Amino acid sequence: MLRSVYGRTLHDSRRAIVGWIAGIVAYAGFLIAFYPTIRNQAEFADLSKHYPESLRKLFGISDITSATGYLHAELFSIVMPMLFIIYAVLAGGDATAGEEERRTIDLLLANPITRTRVILEKYAALATVVVAMGAALVATILVGGLAADLRPDSWHLVQATGGIVLLALGFGSIALALGAWTGRRGLARGVTAALASATYLIGTLALIVSALYDYRYASPFYYAVSAQPLRNGLGPGYALVLVAIVVIPVAIAVRQFERRDVAT
Numbered sequence: 259m260l261r262s263v264y265g266r267t268l269h270d271s272r273r274a275i276v277g278w279i280a281g282i283v284a285y286a287g288f289l290i291a292f293y294p295t296i297r298n299q300a301e302f303a304d305l306s307k308h309y310p311e312s313l314r315k316l317f318g319i320s321d322i323t324s325a326t327g328y329l330h331a332e333l334f335s336i337v338m339p340m341l342f343i344i345y346a347v348l349a350g351g352d353a354t355a356g357e358e359e360r361r362t363i364d365l366l367l368a369n370p371i372t373r374t375r376v377i378l379e380k381y382a383a384l385a386t387v388v389v390a391m392g393a394a395l396v397a398t399i400l401v402g403g404l405a406a407d408l409r410p411d412s413w414h415l416v417q418a419t420g421g422i423v424l425l426a427l428g429f430g431s432i433a434l435a436l437g438a439w440t441g442r443r444g445l446a447r448g449v450t451a452a453l454a455s456a457t458y459l460i461g462t463l464a465l466i467v468s469a470l471y472d473y474r475y476a477s478p479f480y481y482a483v484s485a486q487p488l489r490n491g492l493g494p495g496y497a498l499v500l501v502a503i504v505v506i507p508v509a510i511a512v513r514q515f516e517r518r519d520v521a522t
Contacts, residue, residue, distance in 0.1 A: 263366070263376050267383035271349070275387050278345055279394045282338070286395055289332050290402040297323055297407065325410045329399065330488045338395065339422050339483055343454055346388055346430030351447035353380040354515060355437030363520050377438060377515045381508055384430050392423040410488060417492035421482035421500065428478055428503035429454050435511035441520060478503055 268275070322328050354377060357363040366376060396419050403409050429450055436446035461477030461484050464470040474480045481496040 263371065263379035264383050264386075267353075267380055268386065271383075271387075275390075278341075278387070279391055282341060282391055283394050283398045285337070285341075286333060286398045287402050290399065290406050290408055293325075293328055293406045293408045296328070325403070325408045326414075326489050328408070329410055329415075330486060333395075334418055334422070334488050335483060339425055339479070342388060342391060342422050342426035343429050345391070346384060346426040347433045347447055347450045347454070349384040349387070350381070350430035350433030351437050351443050351450065353377065353384065353434050353437060354511075354520075355441050355443040355446050358441045358520055359443050367520070373516050374512050377434070377512055378508075381431065381434055381511075384434075385427055388423055388426050388430065392419045395419055414488055414491050418488035421487050421492045421496070424497070424500035424504060425478055425482035428500060428507070431504050431507035431511065435507040435514065438511040438515035439518070441518070 322331055354363070357366055367373065396415060399408070399410070399415060400412065432453065433446045433450040436449055437443060440446065457477040458479050460470065460473055461479030464472075464474035464477070464480070465484060474484065477484075478500060481499050482492075485493070485496060487493075487496075
């Protein structure tokens with residue numbers, strides 16, 4: 259008899275989880291190891307100052323030779339948010355819709371557990387992995403930074419990583435809700451990926467296109483990335499917006515999964 263959907267989900271995905279975390283650690287470690295080659299190079303500092311204004315705003319480039327500027331430009335502006343989101347969307351879309359497509363949902367629901375518990379434990383497993391990815395990123399930067407003399411503000415680093423985690427969980431919860439509503443894994447993943455791409459463009463282009471500037475608040479990326487929490491910290495208001503983006507779709511997912519006739 260199945261006792262823990264949460265434990266089973268983590269166990270079934272253990273190889274993928276290790277791979278994702280190892281990949282994040284390896285990529286971040288490589289960039290940290292590269293930092294000493296540009297840290298004291300005045301040419302790189304001058305080069306970043308001569309980038310077009312639009313490019314500097316788009317990628318958050320200021321002083322690329324500083325720890326904060328380097329980490330934001332190389333890790334926190336695009337790469338890490340996208341990696342975290344990709345994992346969360348894949349896992350969220352597969353949480354219940356994947357079980358339906360594999361025709362295993364009937365075996366899962368035959369256990370003496372409620373549908374609400376099933377979907378919440380599925381999402382808890384997703385959240386655990388995303389948080390573990392964030393913890394691995396922070397640890398890699400703090401430990402690797404000691405050797406590379408790359409030392410950002412530790413509290414701002416935690417906040418910036420927390421913003422990425424919440425951003426990914428938000429899109430993961432949207433994929434979860436779409437999968438619970440439709441029972442179609444591909445649709446849930448595709449629509450959520452399209453939404454992530456669209457809101458990313460809005461959040462970044464709003465910084466360089468005046469006509470879009472007032473729409474920046476419609477993008478979760480603005481709160482988690484564009485406001486540069488690695489330099490400024492993650493404001494409480496911004497954090498609350500990101501939390502709302504996580505919680506509301508999860509509540510919708512629970513309601514839809516409880517009410518819908520699932521494919522078995």
